[in-house]
Amino acid sequence: MKAAQFEHHEPTTVDEAVSLLESLDEPTILAGGQSLVPMMRFRLARPETVVDLNRIEDLEYLREDEGHLRIGALARHADVEESALIAERYGSFADCAPLVADPQIRNQGTLVGSVAQSDPKGDWGTVILAHDGEVVASGPDGERVVPADEFFLLPYDNTLAESELITEIRVPVPDEREGSAYHKLKRKVGDYAMVGVAARVVLDDDGTIDTARVALTAVDITNARSPGAEAVLEGESPSADLLREAGEAAADESNPESDEHGSADYKRNMVRVLTQRALADAVERAR
Amino acid sequence: MTQKEITLTVNGTERELTVEPRRLLVHAIREDLDLTGTHIGCDTGNCGACTVYKDGQAVKSCLQFAVQADGSEVTTVEGMADLPEAGSGRDDDLHPIQEGFREMHGLQCGYCTPGMIMAGKALLEENPDPTDEEIRERISGNLCRCTGYQNIVKSIQYAADVYNDREPPEPQAEAEAAADGGTPMGGGGTTGGCGCDGPAGSGATVDLEHDYPTTGAGPASPADDPTSDGGGDAR
Numbered sequence: 001m002k003a004a005q006f007e008h009h010e011p012t013t014v015d016e017a018v019s020l021l022e023s024l025d026e027p028t029i030l031a032g033g034q035s036l037v038p039m040m041r042f043r044l045a046r047p048e049t050v051v052d053l054n055r056i057e058d059l060e061y062l063r064e065d066e067g068h069l070r071i072g073a074l075a076r077h078a079d080v081e082e083s084a085l086i087a088e089r090y091g092s093f094a095d096c097a098p099l100v101a102d103p104q105i106r107n108q109g110t111l112v113g114s115v116a117q118s119d120p121k122g123d124w125g126t127v128i129l130a131h132d133g134e135v136v137a138s139g140p141d142g143e144r145v146v147p148a149d150e151f152f153l154l155p156y157d158n159t160l161a162e163s164e165l166i167t168e169i170r171v172p173v174p175d176e177r178e179g180s181a182y183h184k185l186k187r188k189v190g191d192y193a194m195v196g197v198a199a200r201v202v203l204d205d206d207g208t209i210d211t212a213r214v215a216l217t218a219v220d221i222t223n224a225r226s227p228g229a230e231a232v233l234e235g236e237s238p239s240a241d242l243l244r245e246a247g248e249a250a251a252d253e254s255n256p257e258s259d260e261h262g263s264a265d266y267k268r269n270m271v272r273v274l275t276q277r278a279l280a281d282a283v284e285r286a287r
Numbered sequence: 288m289t290q291k292e293i294t295l296t297v298n299g300t301e302r303e304l305t306v307e308p309r310r311l312l313v314h315a316i317r318e319d320l321d322l323t324g325t326h327i328g329c330d331t332g333n334c335g336a337c338t339v340y341k342d343g344q345a346v347k348s349c350l351q352f353a354v355q356a357d358g359s360e361v362t363t364v365e366g367m368a369d370l371p372e373a374g375s376g377r378d379d380d381l382h383p384i385q386e387g388f389r390e391m392h393g394l395q396c397g398y399c400t401p402g403m404i405m406a407g408k409a410l411l412e413e414n415p416d417p418t419d420e421e422i423r424e425r426i427s428g429n430l431c432r433c434t435g436y437q438n439i440v441k442s443i444q445y446a447a448d449v450y451n452d453r454e455p456p457e458p459q460a461e462a463e464a465a466a467d468g469g470t471p472m473g474g475g476g477t478t479g480g481c482g483c484d485g486p487a488g489s490g491a492t493v494d495l496e497h498d499y500p501t502t503g504a505g506p507a508s509p510a511d512d513p514t515s516d517g518g519g520d521a522r
Contacts, residue, residue, distance in 0.1 A: 008291065008308035008354050037350050038332050054355055102428025104335060107344040189427040190333060
């Protein structure tokens with residue numbers, strides 16, 4: 001099917017993009033387009049104006065700078081997948097990138113776009129939550145930084161205003177004794193997560209867990225943290241029993257729905273299992 | 288609605304097009320440029336039949352608008368035989384990946400083949416000597432619904448042999464023919480490429496009560512059957 005007619009705007013700077021977003025009537029932002037283009041083809045989305053960010057070269061970056069890993073709005077999934085920096089220091093990002101969609105889509109789709117799409121089955125929001133990430137948005141009143149915790153509202157809905165665009169997503173650079181991991185259950189390549197779990201731990205000098213983050217994909221109305229699992233872990237020494245307890249807490253806090261891929265009970269059980277696995281990897285990497 | 292002027296370099300030739308913003312890249316390639324080797328399989332971005340090689344990467348041309356490709360260099364399956372590496376295998380004209388698909392029976396109906404070839408091209412540019420596992424990963428965004436993936440992997444591996452100055456395997460049809468003492472395509476028996484595993488001997492009356500052996504008549508095992516994916520799947 002063909003998309004409905006639309007006007008195509010190609011700003012070359014963020015400022016230009018913001019003023020277009022402000023002046024146009026109900027504009028839609030196009031970055032990687034791997035969700036938006038099919039939605040437009042099926043006419044699930046019928047924007048009259050599209051602001052295409054792909055000519056804004058300043059947004060093509062993935063780097064560590066001033067204490068943060070910074071991911072520009074045009075960094076593709078494949079850029080994350082192929083980054084030596086990511087492979088070396090960001091376990092959960094390195095785990096997640098090759099599990100997103102398929103190779104062609106990863107060449108085109110963007111991490112920031114995936115977060116902006118705010119699909120509860122999207123993977124990156126979960127990873128960003130586990131890393132205490134921040135969403136940097138530019139709008140008519142300048143720049144605004146939103147903690148990932150406060151960003152997601154409902155499926156496909158977030159705190160971005162219509163005239164705002166995300167220019168960057170950033171997460172603090174990891175501590176010396178920090179490790180993270182992402183585990184995803186899906187039937188085959190290209191599928192969305194049936195369940196996904198991101199885990200991150202920071203260990204004390206004596207090996208106890210100082211900070212723990214557990215975040216879940218596809219088992220709630222948004223990507224969501226599991227504070228119960230985190231509370232089980234913090235201040236404790238990692239052990240198989242402790243991780244099992246955290247897995248059970250995460251499963252209890254999850255709210256999966258039954259669908260054609262599995263029952264809610266099955267998914268809850270998978271949250272329990274994947275939480276333990278992701279935590280085990282994270283602890284291993286932190287040591 | 289306003290149309291846009293765009294320039295695409297397709298298979299080495301600069302082409303100027305006037306398109307509506309909503310025109311997909313795949314439609315511009317197929318309909319405006321009349322290069323129908325790039326296929327549309329699924330309309331949903333799943334099947335990969337529309338894969339083209341754009342600015343050094345495999346992308347699905349049904350998942351972007353033509354205006355987004357303005358200024359890009361695109362290679363489609365029609366351009367493969369004009370690339371520098373074409374003719375470096377046994378065939379003087381074909382690209383080694385194309386030759387691989389022909390020699391290793393990498394296709395049956397051929398619908399997915401252009402996309403598979405372009406995904407293979409992107410892989411070999413980045414990694415000229417991939418493992419089977421790496422090939423399977425990189426064609427995981429491309430669906431084949433008839434041959435399975437075994438021979439597609441072999442076809443790309445054949446091209447990798449050419450890229451690395453190794454002798455590629457003998458063509459499968461001739462190798463089988465030599466073993467059978469028959470003609471290519473298993474003319475000596477039922478072990479050919481048809482994929483049927485019915486009872487031996489044409490014209491036999493099918494007795495539904497009879498417990499037919501599952502081996503012997505047809506391929507001995509899925510792994511021996513060139514048309515089976517042997518339970519393995521690139522997915």
